[in-house]
Amino acid sequence: MRLTYPTNIKIVRVPCTGKVDVMYLLRCFQEGADGVYCVGCMEGNCHYNQGNLRCRERVEYIHDLLEEIGIEGDRVRMYNLSSGEGPTFAKYAQEMTEHIMSLGPNPLKAKPRKAAALA
Secondary structure, three states, X not given: OOXXXXXXXXXXXXXXXXXXXXXXXXXXHHOOOOOEEEEEOOOOOOOOOOHHHHHHHHHHHHHHHHHHOOOOHHHEEEEEOOOOOHXXXXXXXXXXXXXXXXXXXOOOOOOOOOOOOOO
């Protein structure tokens, strides 16, 4: 089965969503991502026991942090799927893309920097 999802999505594979650190999520925004979402296994079915629960806590922390600095917290989300739910993954990808497009570009996107001259 060939699934289609938006081409602007960059997938970063990790052994477990529990390995997704707060700094990784923040760096995505710092480097210009308009939104980030994590897709982990179903709650209670994590091969690494509670990795997906740790990821959910981190995503909620980033959500609150973004809200605190004046950026829409909905730019970061967490979804839970089993490995056999490819069509649902594609649906979530489309849903997240449409949501992020409605929010507009990341306000933290780096503006082009001027070259510095050292003398």
